Amino acid sequence: MPHATLSQLDQRSREIFKQIVESYLATGEPVGSRNIARLITTPLSPASVRNVMADLEHAGLVYAPHISAGRLPTETGLRFFVDALLEVGDLSAEERSSIEAQVAGEGRTMAGILAEASTLLSGLSRGAGVVLVAKSDTRIKHIEFVGLDPTKALLVLVADDGQVENRVVMLPPGLPASALVEASNFLSARIRGRTLAEARADIASGLAAGQAELDQLTQRLVQAGLASWSGGAAGERQLIVRGQANLLENLKALEDLERIRSLFDDLEAKRGVIDLLNRAEVAEGVRIFIGSENKLFSLSGSSTIAAPYRNAEGQIVGVIGVIGPTRLNYARIIPMVDYTAKVVSRLMGASMPDPTLA
Structure with a gap:
C-alpha cells in the first residue's frame, strides 16, 4: 500500500508521475529519468528526476521492473491516476454519429443491437467488448x-x-x-x-x-x-463477448502471452465475468476495475471499463463495457463506453436524453 496519496504530492512529483503513467499507457515500456526530464515542463536534471521517482516508488505508485532504470506504474498508481489525474476526452460529432449508425442498424433486433455494441467497442478499444443482459427481462x-x-x-x-x-x-x-x-x-x-x-x-x-x-x-x-418458461433462474445472465483476438496484439514478451492466456481462461469462465459486471449495475455511470482490484483478473492483470444500460421503464437491465490490458487508453475508452451505453438505453426505449445532445 502507498505511504502517500496524490493529494500529498507536490506539483513536480505529480507531473513526473503523470508522465510515467502516460508513457506506459502509450508504449507499455518503462520510462527512464532522462526521457522524463525532456518531457516535463519543469526544468529538472535527470538526477533530480531519479530522486522523485524513488519517492514515488516508496509511496507504492511506481516500480522498477527487473533491473531496469525506468519505472512503470503499479496498479495502485494506475487507480490514483484514473481517479485524480486522468483527463477524460470527449467524442467528436463524427464519432458519435458513427456509434449511433453502427449500433442501431436498420431493422436490427435488440439481440443484434447488443451484439453489435460489443463488436463496436472491441474494435474501437482493441480489447474485448462485453455485454451482460438479464434473460428474464x-x-x-x-x-x-x-x-x-x-x-x-x-x-x-x-x-x-x-x-x-x-x-x-x-x-x-x-x-x-x-x-x-x-x-x-x-x-x-x-x-x-x-x-x-x-x-x-x-x-x-x-x-x-x-x-x-x-x-x-x-x-x-x-x-x-x-x-x-418461468423466466430462468434468479439472476440468470447472458454474456456476449467479442474481440478476444485483439488481446493478442502488441504482446511485448512471453509474460504478456501468459497473462493473455489467463485472461482467455477468465473469459471462458463466464460466471466470474458476470459477477464482476454485476458490480457495475449499481453505478449510475462508468465503473473502472483495475487489475487485482477484482479477484477475477488478479492473475492476468487486466482492466474493465463498464457502464449500465436501461430498459423502457428506466430500470438497469444490463452492462456494456471493455476488458483489456491495464494499459487501456482510459481517456478515450471511458467516453466511448458511456456513450454506447446511452445509445443502447435509448434504443431500448429508456426515458433519457438523446445521447447526441449529452
Missing part, C-alpha cells in the same frame, strides 16, 4: 406449442429481440390435438409484449381462480408451459 413476441408425439410437445418462444428458445413439455394423457392450438392462443394473447415475470403470476392466478375458459387438460398444458 426479455419481452415475448410469440409463443406456440408444436406436437412431437402423443406424449410430448415442443414449446417455442420467440423474444422481441429475435432470440428463439425451445422447451420440450410432457402432455397430459388424453389431451386432444386441438388443445395445442387453444393453449398457444391463450398464452400468446396474454404474454405478447410482456416479460415472463410480468405475465406468469397473472396467468397462473387466473388459472387457479378458474377464470380461464379452458378445459382441465388444456389448463394443465398451459401450466406446464409456464413452468418451463
Whole structure:
C-alpha cells in the first residue's frame, strides 16, 4: 500500500508521475529519468528526476521492473491516476454519429443491437467488448406449442429481440390435438409484449381462480408451459463477448502471452465475468476495475471499463463495457463506453436524453 496519496504530492512529483503513467499507457515500456526530464515542463536534471521517482516508488505508485532504470506504474498508481489525474476526452460529432449508425442498424433486433455494441467497442478499444443482459427481462413476441408425439410437445418462444428458445413439455394423457392450438392462443394473447415475470403470476392466478375458459387438460398444458418458461433462474445472465483476438496484439514478451492466456481462461469462465459486471449495475455511470482490484483478473492483470444500460421503464437491465490490458487508453475508452451505453438505453426505449445532445 502507498505511504502517500496524490493529494500529498507536490506539483513536480505529480507531473513526473503523470508522465510515467502516460508513457506506459502509450508504449507499455518503462520510462527512464532522462526521457522524463525532456518531457516535463519543469526544468529538472535527470538526477533530480531519479530522486522523485524513488519517492514515488516508496509511496507504492511506481516500480522498477527487473533491473531496469525506468519505472512503470503499479496498479495502485494506475487507480490514483484514473481517479485524480486522468483527463477524460470527449467524442467528436463524427464519432458519435458513427456509434449511433453502427449500433442501431436498420431493422436490427435488440439481440443484434447488443451484439453489435460489443463488436463496436472491441474494435474501437482493441480489447474485448462485453455485454451482460438479464434473460428474464426479455419481452415475448410469440409463443406456440408444436406436437412431437402423443406424449410430448415442443414449446417455442420467440423474444422481441429475435432470440428463439425451445422447451420440450410432457402432455397430459388424453389431451386432444386441438388443445395445442387453444393453449398457444391463450398464452400468446396474454404474454405478447410482456416479460415472463410480468405475465406468469397473472396467468397462473387466473388459472387457479378458474377464470380461464379452458378445459382441465388444456389448463394443465398451459401450466406446464409456464413452468418451463418461468423466466430462468434468479439472476440468470447472458454474456456476449467479442474481440478476444485483439488481446493478442502488441504482446511485448512471453509474460504478456501468459497473462493473455489467463485472461482467455477468465473469459471462458463466464460466471466470474458476470459477477464482476454485476458490480457495475449499481453505478449510475462508468465503473473502472483495475487489475487485482477484482479477484477475477488478479492473475492476468487486466482492466474493465463498464457502464449500465436501461430498459423502457428506466430500470438497469444490463452492462456494456471493455476488458483489456491495464494499459487501456482510459481517456478515450471511458467516453466511448458511456456513450454506447446511452445509445443502447435509448434504443431500448429508456426515458433519457438523446445521447447526441449529452
